[in-house]
Amino acid sequence: MTTTALALAAAWPPQADGGVRPVVVEADCSGGDLMMRFGLPPAPSLLDVAAAAGKPYPGSLLGAVAELPFGVRAVVAVPGRRPCTEAVRLLATEGGRRVLLGEEDNQGTVLLDAGRLVEDVSPLLRAANEVVLVTGGGAEALTHVSAYGLDSDVFAGRLTLGVVGRCPYRAEEISQTLGIERVLFLPWDTKTGGMMSSPRRRPLRTTGHRIPPLVAAARKLARQLASGRDHDDEADSKAVEQSRRGLVHATADDGSES
Numbered sequence: 708m709t710t711t712a713l714a715l716a717a718a719w720p721p722q723a724d725g726g727v728r729p730v731v732v733e734a735d736c737s738g739g740d741l742m743m744r745f746g747l748p749p750a751p752s753l754l755d756v757a758a759a760a761g762k763p764y765p766g767s768l769l770g771a772v773a774e775l776p777f778g779v780r781a782v783v784a785v786p787g788r789r790p791c792t793e794a795v796r797l798l799a800t801e802g803g804r805r806v807l808l809g810e811e812d813n814q815g816t817v818l819l820d821a822g823r824l825v826e827d828v829s830p831l832l833r834a835a836n837e838v839v840l841v842t843g844g845g846a847e848a849l850t851h852v853s854a855y856g857l858d859s860d861v862f863a864g865r866l867t868l869g870v871v872g873r874c875p876y877r878a879e880e881i882s883q884t885l886g887i888e889r890v891l892f893l894p895w896d897t898k899t900g901g902m903m904s905s906p907r908r909r910p911l912r913t914t915g916h917r918i919p920p921l922v923a924a925a926r927k928l929a930r931q932l933a934s935g936r937d938h939d940d941e942a943d944s945k946a947v948e949q950s951r952r953g954l955v956h957a958t959a960d961d962g963s964e965s
């Protein structure tokens with residue numbers, strides 16, 4: 708599970724869905740780590756959501772939600788490649804997408820963390836309203852992005868590249884080279900990452916003063932995604948720019964979606 712996906716959920720604007728908090732779904736074919744990290748029970752999990760996808764009345768995604776210690780709701784995956792790969796395949800079917808989208812009277816924002824971009828997650832990416840590709844800021848990591856072909860017409864207008872850690876290139880340079888219109892820099896925030904890995908119950912600060920650098924960047928991105936990318940908050944921009952000044956080199960999951 709990428710830290711970016713969890714930070715996005717924590718920073719998601721409450722007015723976007725009438726105050727309803729988003730749900731993060733650990734839709735990673737390689738398996739998840741939240742279950743072990745926080746000592747969560749093996750059920751409900753992603754497997755239960757996938758099993759419901761083939762039923763005439765699959766019920767709500769909320770039935771499989773767990774509350775993480777820092778206030779984010781998540782559907783966690785089991786730590787195993789084979790069962791998770793099959794679960795992701797089922798989620799990519801019409802029935803699975805119906806479960807993820809919810810009924811008309813039970814809809815909100817679902818953030819799918821699909822891990823690395825493998826063939827099995829392609830249908831989920833094609834169905835998503837927005838796709839955020841997270842990669843490192845080094846030349847090798849950015850070169851890998853071009854191999855995924857996400858700058859095609861299929862993803863036109865709904866693709867954002869999140870660059871984590873120190874990066875020698877400007878956003879405009881990356882955008883022109885990779886053909887991705889929107890590029891956002893995300894700080895390597897070890898303190899916030901550690902907080903989101905701790906079993907201690909402690910909510911993240913998402914408003915007011917002294918917002919963690921990663922949360923400030925995630926809040927800017929979340930508001931853009933929730934409002935069709937038209938949001939432009941000067942305070943958010945300043946906070947993100949300040950966070951970039953202290954960046955250190957980081958190794959990120961090249962090509963992971965959040």
